[in-house]
Amino acid sequence: MDKRYDDNIRLLLVDDEEGFRAAIARRLTKRGLKPLQASDGKECLDILGQESVDVVVLDVKMPGMSGIDTLKVIKQAYEKIQVILLTGNVAVTDGVEGIKSGAFDYLTKPVEIDHLVNKIHQAFEIIRLEEEKQTELEYRAKLEKKMIDTDRLASLGTMSTGIAHEINNPLAIINESAGFIKQVLNSAEMVKYSQKDILIMAAEKIEKSIKRARNITHQLLGHVKKPDTKLxxxxxxxxxxxxxxxxxxxxxxxxxxxxxxxxxxxxxxxxxxxxxxxxxxxxxxxxxxxxxxxxxxxxxxxxxxxxxxxxxxxxxxxxxxxxxxxxxxxxxxxxxxxxxxxxxxxxxxxxxxxxxxxxxxxxxxxxxxxxxxxxxxxxxxxx
Ligand SMILES: Nc1ncnc2c1ncn2[C@@H]1O[C@H](COP(=O)(O)OP(=O)(O)O)[C@@H](O)[C@H]1O
Ligand SMILES: [Mg+2]
CATH class of the missing domain: 3.30.565.10 (Histidine kinase-like ATPase, C-terminal domain)
Known part of the structure; x- marks a missing residue:
């Protein structure tokens, strides 16, 4: 994931008082933040279902679904989203409850706009650090996988060379024996033997299969350094x-x-x-x-x-x-x-x-x- 910068914070502003919301949105926009807007908890969740959002600024006191309930749903469904609560100045307990439910922080109304902007940047910083950590973990996992593969292939290599070497000897003996059987079958005293042709065919099948098995062992052993090979x-x-x-x-x-x-x-x-x-x-x-x-x-x-x-x-x-x-x-x-x-x-x-x-x-x-x-x-x- 590419590193994301503050100028692309995806923000959602949720407040039922339209005038207040519009005013805050305008002032945030002036500071380079372009918030999406919702007028209640339900609309907020609808938007989150469709858009990726980093930070939600959420009014606590709203008709219908309360801000705290909305917060709980958000934190459950979208772990990464950071929520900043807006509480009335007489309802500080809401803010404390909100923090317990996973809010990043709360601000009391009336809102000091610079303070809000600062909070939004702080919340986003948390998300960014989390994303960086994630990217690093993924990168490490990839590196590790590559290392494990190399190790695995290396030990498979040693093992297969050993096996190929062991199999070569019996293969040579089988091959010699099949050749010997063919030789006997082709000899003068076998001329009248009725099963002769079938047996010759069987011996040839053996030889063909040996050829394939040898092809495999030779590939595995082919690179084994000959004692006299010099760099x-x-x-x-x-x-x-x-x-x-x-x-x-x-x-x-x-x-x-x-x-x-x-x-x-x-x-x-x-x-x-x-x-x-x-x-x-x-x-x-x-x-x-x-x-x-x-x-x-x-x-x-x-x-x-x-x-x-x-x-x-x-x-x-x-x-x-x-x-x-x-x-x-x-x-x-x-x-x-x-x-x-x-x-x-x-x-x-x-x-x-x-x-x-x-x-x-x-x-x-x-x-x-x-x-x-x-x-x-x-x-x-x-x-
Ligand atoms: N240049 C290539 N283009 C397309 N596929 C390739 C190429 N090189 C290797 N492969 C794929 O990798 C597989 C394994 O290759 P290799 O270990 O040489 O075994 P083999 O050639 O006997 O199948 C091939 O069967 C093929 O599917
Ligand atoms: Mg090949």
Whole structure:
């Protein structure tokens, strides 16, 4: 919420004496406050039901619903509204009762206009402080959520790498065994065996499923640093070219314009090329996938302080708002079983965490998506 200033205090003046009310309203208007007006409690509540109001200046003695009763209803229904009571000078007890019922303050009639204006500003100050506190709380809640997510993804990352590693061994054994079964079935002594073809088909099904499971474990393990990997100079533009080469198969049927906006002076970092290639691969393949038959991908780099920023922007289908918070989650995918595993961005996030980088995304459905990655020009840790 934007900070609000005194010149947009929304004020409501409630008094049954029309002459008095009009005179006060005129004098308030001269001082830059433009009050709405009501002639009794009921009208006051009607207006509050339709308009947002910050401060109500409320006469206590009114026919029908009394000022105190109106005050009680206001405080119950609209917690934030501040109420200033106007009491007759012989009815101070009304004012005291009003404060007990939640009024901000009371003034006795006849009203000293400057005094009233001061009170209105004081009441508004309370509202403003409350709003600021609220905004800060919301901001903190958001920050916290982001931190929790990062933590959660990081521990999921560690866990999934462990699981992928454990699963790889049995997968290899199953794969070998399926191959062995096929080999036996294809041997000379099996020529006359009537179930042979069905069994070969079953073994092939096993092999196909293993392929998919391997695809998953490889994605999860793909970034794991090989023991001999060294940090080295990474030329982002060259790596992007190379990655597009690997994506030829996916690009084949599409007409994609690639706009290179890469400054050769803001293009080289010191990092782990193997892991960076995986990041680029995952982001570019998503971008290509998001494009319809024709589309464009814009690649640009920039430099902020000690970091290089790389933006990968496509004008594809975009990501609906409700998915934006989930795309980095493992196994979140909107693609079909054969097209996606939902691990691409999870792995990207994990790698960037390893390499002291970060990633941000902005997207609009029907317009496209922009992933922005930020990496230190010189990564000191070994990732
Ligand atoms: N450039 C993009 N444009 C539109 N949607 C995207 C883009 N990148 C990622 N997404 C969305 O995020 C999801 C998760 O992506 P990812 O983790 O790479 O898994 P996968 O590509 O296997 O589905 C995708 O299924 C897609 O819905
Ligand atoms: Mg993907």
């Amino acid at each position: 080295s100079e990474v030329n982002l533009k060259a790596l992007l070219y190379e990655t597009f080469g690997l994506l030829k198969k996916d690009i084949r049927d599409k007409q994609i314009n690639i706009h290179w906006q890469i400054d050769k002076n803001k293009n080289v970092i010191w990092s782990d090329p193997y892991q960076i290639r995986q990041v680029l691969m995952n982001l570019l393949s998503n971008a290509v996938h998001a494009l319809p038959q024709t589309g464009s991908i814009t690649l640009s780099t920039d430099e902020i302080e000690k970091d290089i920023i790389l933006e990968i922007k496509d004008n594809g289908v975009g990501i609906p708002k409700e998915n934006l918070g989930r795309i980095f989650d493992p196994f979140f995918t909107t693609k079909s079983f054969n097209e996606g595993t939902g691990l691409g961005l999870f792995v990207v996030h994990k790698i960037l965490l390893n390499l002291n980088g970060k990633i941000d995304v902005t997207s609009k459905v029907g317009e496209g998506t922009c992933f922005q990655i930020r990496l230190p020009k010189c990564n000191k840790s070994n990732g």
